[in-house]
Amino acid sequence: MIAASAAANPFIVDADQVFVLLRDWLVGFLPAALRPAAGAVLGVIAIVCVFPGLFALTTVFERKGLGRMQNRLGPNRVGPFGFFQPIADGIKSLTKEDIVPLRANAVVHFLAPLVLVATVFMGFAVLPMGRNMVLVDMDAGLLFFFAMGAATELSIFMAGWSSRNKYSLLGAMRAVAQMISYEVVLLLSSVSVVMISGSLSLSKIVAAQDQYSGVFPHWYIFTPWGLAGFLVFAIAATAETNRSPFDLPEGESELVAGYHIEYSGFKFALFFLGEYLAMFSISGLGTTLFLGGWSAPFSFLAWVPSWIWFFGKVMLFIFVFIWMRGTLPRLRQDQLMNFAWKFVLPFTLLNLVVTALWRFMGPGWSRWIVCSLILLAAYVVMGRLEMRSDHFGRRSYRYAE
Amino acid sequence: MSAIFYLLAVITLAGGLATVLLKQLVHCALAATVAFAGLALLFLQLDAQFAGFAQILVYIGAVAILIVFAILLTHGSHMPKDGVFSRSWALGLVIAAGVFAILGWAVLAGISAVPRQNAPPSATVRDIGEALVGRYVLPLEIVALLLTAATIGAVVVAMHEKASPR
Amino acid sequence: MLGDGILKGLAETAKNFFLSYVSRERLTTVEYPEHRIPTAENARVFPFLVYDGPDWLAGMRCVACQICEKECPPKCIYIEKSSDKKPDYVGKQQFYPARFDIDISVCMSCQICVEVCPFEAIKMDTQFELATDDRFGGLLEDRRKLARSNEYYHSIHPAEAAEVDARLAEEKAKVEARAKAAAKAAASPAPAAATESAPPAKTEGGS
DSSP states (O other): OOOHHHHHHHHHHHHTHHHHHHHHHHHHOOOOGHHHHHHHHHHEEEHHHHHHHHHHHHHHHHHHHHHHHHTTOOOOOSGGGGGTTHHHHHHHHHHHHOOOTTTTTTHHHHHHHHHHHHHHHHHHGGOSTTTTTTHHHHHHHHHHHHHHHHHHHHHHHHHHHHHOOHHHHHHHHHHHHHHHHHHHHHHHHHHHEEEHOSOOHHHHHHHHHHHTTTTEEEGGGGSSHHHHHHHHHHHHHHHHOOOEEEEEOOHHHHHTGGGGGOOOOOHHHHHHHHHHHHHHHHHHHHHHHHTTTOOOGGGTTTTTTHHHHHHHHHHHHHHHHHHHHOOOOOHHHHHHIIIIIIIIIIHHHHHEEEEEEHHHHSSHHHHHHHHHHHHHHHHHHHHHTTGGGGGGOOOOOOOOO | OOOOHHHHHHHHHHHHHHHHOOOSSSHHHHHHHHHHHHHHHHHHHHOOOOHHHHHHIIIIIIIIHHHHHHHHTTTSSSOOOOOOOOHHHHHHHHHHHHHHHHHHHHHHHHHHSSSSOOSOOOHHHHHHHHHHHHTTTTHHOOOHHHHHHHHHHHHHHHHHHSSSOO | OOHHHHHHHHHHHHHHHHOOOOOOOOEEEEOOOTOOOOOOOOOOOOOOOOOSSSTTTTTBOOOOOOOOHHHOTOOOEEEEEOSSEEEEETTTTEEEEEEEETTTTOOOOOOHHHHHOSSOOOOEEEOOOOOOOOOOTTTOOOHHHEEEEHHHHHHHHHHHHHHHHHHHHHHHHHHHHHHHHHHHOOTTTTTHHHHHHHHGGGOOOOO
């Protein structure tokens, strides 16, 4: 379908492939031996420029959006409608004094933000951001993404431990415990997509969703297991990026700022950047796995450039993140862990079984009904169990020896 | 052997050496992570994507964190006063040399046993998956059983502690 | 069912988000430097010294009795008594403060100085924009900076100022009556002295 329209109109192809063509044109000036390396470098430069830019924009939108949700105006002083605010913030964090606590472990303290930002950036390498727009099309792209996500945990621990501050250490322990718990869920909810598409390569997963029945796309979110998987994935992604309501690691009411409490100036800005980049990359992964990546939501909209769809969906994800932050209060540590291990994880495991069922029942209406009913019944029953009133009794404490 | 291999080898060895030589335990754990990362990169350099990423995911994402948690929760991050080096280091040296000799012998013997191929063997994720649920399904199931037993054991240990209030 | 509370909350914030663009009444904040909410009458920030009439030094009610200096919990008031005297609002000769400083970086706005002042000379201001680029001298206010007219007092705390004026007028009338009685008792030579002391306090009668 896309091929037919593309053949009809070369302009649409150009708009879709504008970045690929630009890269090829720029690389064309170099001798043939250097071209692959130069192309990769250009891709890296593009990622390193685009996502921090998006980060700057998101900070303004987030503050304005949160303000509106609380019936305030939000920042509107710097530049038109306050949109130069991130520039002011950037200058401020660059000129601030860089303070390292006297008894901090200076080397680890210095390395932690760098490791965080570097590993988060690496996750972008395998995300297909448009047709033919993936930096490294790996056979095991999904695995690579999760491997990089796992490495960020260590950097958070490094930050918390090296600061020699009880609050930052507590924040880091919370963050690591939370991220490990929810990473299990994140992985398992992605496995159902792998089971159906039969590939760990993210570009192949998108290609499998880039088909249409009539005008409707074959996105995985439009299947029972996909919807359940997507919701679980979204919950785990929120926890994985330490966003509200799962922002206990930086619970300012009890931990001041969590693991980055002893960071100031540009190192703090790097943590801030890393946090938002992690949000973008996990949103990109969610988009790729469940929302069809760069494919258009309706077949008649396929002429819109694919990268617009990808970034549009990522920003939609970000908006939901902000919306959640403006709505929900923070969880308590025991609630967080109970939710992960007693509700989300069993549900995800069930979803895996349902996905297998979906796979082996073959096409037809029966699998829609069976899978939906199983998931719905499980949700209702587990929800009831979770909301039993004896959950709200006296809390018992256990202290470490 | 390319320059990249030697660079990665140096990183891995340096990480490993730092793991045993550094005095602060958390530093040792972080140095071990560097060694893990070096190993993962070596796997990747051999075109074994799955093994490389699994190495990062499991060793850096889980094992390193586990070690770090163990150190912090057992007051291990404090330096012992009388040094961290065992007095029976000579015995350790002998054991290490013995293990190294056996491993080296196995590797050298293995090289002559396997016929030399010109094309590097390809092990895609699909091949690994098919091998796991095909030829090696029994070992896989045994490992799964073992892990389940370990999980149940962990739960039982935790339950026992809760059942006896202080 | 599990999750319906979350949906309800999301609907509420979404409503706030969109309606805040439609109706300005929803916005609970004002754009501060351009628009400001008038300060409440009972607002209090830092103390100031009240004076009557056009001349701040001549009309200053403070008699440098130093009660406020002694009572001030954080000890932020510094007073030096004058060597000469000037007439107060009833015409009686009183000391006046040669130096009256309040360190507003120390002041905690407790209003105890106002409560203890027997001369209605020190009152609380509502002016809160006191930022300065000189953190040592700029926050130490001297008697010139502290002096504000009675009219200004009326403009910020009208009810309280009227009450104070009534009380002062009553006291002054009492003093004048007593003086008149004393003059009458002292028979003929006295009236000149009584009338002489009256004019300086004339300007006060705002009531």
